[in-house]
Amino acid sequence: MKILFVEDSGIMRKSMIKMATASGYKTVEAENGAEALARLRKHGSSIDLIIMDWNMPVMDGYETLLKIKGSQEYSHIPVLMATADGVEEDVVKAVKAGAAGYLIKPFSPEDLVDKIKSLVSPDFSHRP
């Protein structure tokens, strides 16, 4: 399974990628929403989950989420928002925009892996 991590903090990207690869997942990374869309154009058919921060420069997580869910090619990919902003209105906003889940920082490696497992079917039946 391949996960696209979208996070402007390099050290947090390293941290989450380490958590994911320790559980056997393959990873792709992007620093912001614009890079994430570029990665999707390159890897789109092989990405099973997107884990994305909200506050990022260039293109933030919410705008990127809208673009992903508005596209025909990538809208099937579940998007997990992983962000330090945990206020209820933002969670509701993300879910209404099509986010499959919301993970509030800080979180443990176990929290992240449990969330990944809850969003992606083991047989990848979510792929078109």
Add this chain to the structure above:
Amino acid sequence: MSSTDLRKGNIRYVEDAEFSADLTASVLSADHTTNYDESSFAFSSDSRLLAFLCFSVCEVIGLTAGEESSHQETFLFARHSKLLGEVSATMDLSGDLSAKVAVSFPADLARLLCGRIAGCPPGKLAEEDICDGVGELVNQISGRARTFFNDAGRNIKIGLPQVHLGEGLPFEYQGDSSCYAMIFYCLGFRFALQICPTASLPITDTP
């Protein structure tokens, strides 16, 4: 000291202090018997804010860096303050509470914690990784505090983190505001969370 002690107003007050290296060292050390006046507050409406921040710091350091930290003491500086550590990150809060928050570490502790976050030996980190990591810590601490406040019915927004390198840099917000410094202990070092609120948040002590 637990966050419960903050709600009883056990805060050390420092008035008109010359913010020297000696004062910084004294604030960060176990010995608090020199150079300043001490008074306690029967109740401070800021104590709820401080309790939220105290909890946020320990939770973030615990989950993100996997290390235990404990709150030691809280100071209130009547006049503007300086950043107490060598590697600091600041963030602005706005909305129902207007304030500037800083997390300030000794350089060695910043490197250790960032190594824990990244899952690599601390010596392998570049300076930009440490700046990134400290910025992320203040982002998460402010984010958690924001969630607590919003759940309590207070609307707060957080800005983008800014990182500052160097000792004794000024820390003030909107002129001559007072400043809290909460001292924590982690991995053999002391670090500080500093906050300059412009006005006390009117949250009562009862849930």
